[in-house]
Amino acid sequence: MSDNFRENFSQLYDKYIDKIYRFVYFKVSSQEIAEDLTSEAFIRYWDSVKKDPSRIDNAQAFLYQIARNLVTDHYRDKGRSQTVSTDDIYMADPRPSIEEKACDISDVEMIKANMANIKDDYKDVIIWRYVEELPMSEIAELTGKSEGAVRVLIHRALKSLRNEIENKGGFEV
Amino acid sequence: MTEKDLIKKLQGMKEVKPSKDWVVLTKQRILEEQQEVKYSRFNEYIAVFKAVLYHKYAFASLVAVAVVIGTFGFSLNSMPGDKLFTLKKITENSRAVFVSEENQVRYDLNLVNKRLDDLTAIAESNSVRNLASAIEETQSSAAKAADSLREVDEDIVAQVREIEEKTDKIKALGVEIGDSEKELNTALSKLVENQIQSLEEKSLTEEQEDKLEEIKADYEAENYSSALEKILLLSQ
Numbered sequence: 001m002s003d004n005f006r007e008n009f010s011q012l013y014d015k016y017i018d019k020i021y022r023f024v025y026f027k028v029s030s031q032e033i034a035e036d037l038t039s040e041a042f043i044r045y046w047d048s049v050k051k052d053p054s055r056i057d058n059a060q061a062f063l064y065q066i067a068r069n070l071v072t073d074h075y076r077d078k079g080r081s082q083t084v085s086t087d088d089i090y091m092a093d094p095r096p097s098i099e100e101k102a103c104d105i106s107d108v109e110m111i112k113a114n115m116a117n118i119k120d121d122y123k124d125v126i127i128w129r130y131v132e133e134l135p136m137s138e139i140a141e142l143t144g145k146s147e148g149a150v151r152v153l154i155h156r157a158l159k160s161l162r163n164e165i166e167n168k169g170g171f172e173v
Numbered sequence: 174m175t176e177k178d179l180i181k182k183l184q185g186m187k188e189v190k191p192s193k194d195w196v197v198l199t200k201q202r203i204l205e206e207q208q209e210v211k212y213s214r215f216n217e218y219i220a221v222f223k224a225v226l227y228h229k230y231a232f233a234s235l236v237a238v239a240v241v242i243g244t245f246g247f248s249l250n251s252m253p254g255d256k257l258f259t260l261k262k263i264t265e266n267s268r269a270v271f272v273s274e275e276n277q278v279r280y281d282l283n284l285v286n287k288r289l290d291d292l293t294a295i296a297e298s299n300s301v302r303n304l305a306s307a308i309e310e311t312q313s314s315a316a317k318a319a320d321s322l323r324e325v326d327e328d329i330v331a332q333v334r335e336i337e338e339k340t341d342k343i344k345a346l347g348v349e350i351g352d353s354e355k356e357l358n359t360a361l362s363k364l365v366e367n368q369i370q371s372l373e374e375k376s377l378t379e380e381q382e383d384k385l386e387e388i389k390a391d392y393e394a395e396n397y398s399s400a401l402e403k404i405l406l407l408s409q
Contacts, residue, residue, distance in 0.1 A: 022189050026186070039203065046207060050207075108189055126183060131183055133187075158180070161179065162179055165179070
């Protein structure tokens, strides 16, 4: 593998590591699992590029696709439900990372717990639109839907998350 | 909580990040692992090379055996006068050891036929260098076959007929095989003569007597394969 390839991978890793980690983190029950799946996503990306560089037109979309498959495999292999309660999060992930301290930990936990109870499609578009603040066109590309369909999907996703939060008592303001 | 509040909270989630240590270490690990894969392939080649060196005596023996087998195999296509023909003869002589006494004459006549094939090929390709050796080898095999020629059966008659045809073909190519033909003819002549004597001692029908006369005529004309064929028919 050439130094040029390593350099390109290094740049891509720096660019997307936080995004992919967050994407996985909001779908699994612990920081360790998020770390394992995120690193696996980048290893698979490396292997795919090495085998056939031409198949990857959009690195971001490809990485999200790998991450999404890894999360699905994780729950399927372990026979676990994707429903994660707030208690599970406390149990599984008692020590937030240094970066997490920059935001309100209770908000993160609450969002995570409620996200666990909404549809996968909804989780994806909420993360992409509001956490990563991707433009509609990119989300349309990631989902394979039209921008109009994505708008509808985001609207429903947000409504679903709000309902979950309100049913559980909402945020402390 | 309003939608606006929720969106604001979600935007705050951007602060969720993996630890910097983990990010750095993971990147380093992936790059190192891929480097190891690259090196491990190189190491596999080195390991094979080392294994060859470590077992050099065993490999040397195997290579020597392979060379010997290959050389003997290759020698089977050689012609009299070629360097590898000696190996071909060793192979043929080794086979002859395992031939039973009753099959010896068939084996020897078969060798005469093979030498005549060699001689024909050499004559046709005008390979002067091999010609003398080919004639010598034909003479030698014919002498050996003549020594073991004691009886008559269908196989022997067929082989003798083949030898006569090939001899005629070689003569037509302008090659004189000399003593080879003479040795074999003498042996065939003696064989036919013995068979005629044996038939003369038996009481024959009129028809058989006529056949015996034909055999004698073939014998006089040195047409031994024809004579032997008729002897065979008469004996059955």
